[in-house]
Amino acid sequence: MKLRDLAGILPVEGIASVDLEVTGISSDSRQVKAGVVFFALAGTKADGAVYA
DSSP states (O other): OBHHHHHTTSOOOOOSOTTOBOOEEESOGGGOOTTEEEOOOBOSSOBGGGGO
8 A cells, every 4th residue: 555545535744755655554653664654643641642
């Protein structure tokens, strides 16, 4: 999947390149590696946007 595919269905801002290959999705910043998209979610203990 290309980042452009996600950008077309999600409210996103500030994408540098929509031609990047996406190999996974994670809401845990510790699991992010090349090709993985990080989604910052507000949690009960912390706001994921702090780690974005």
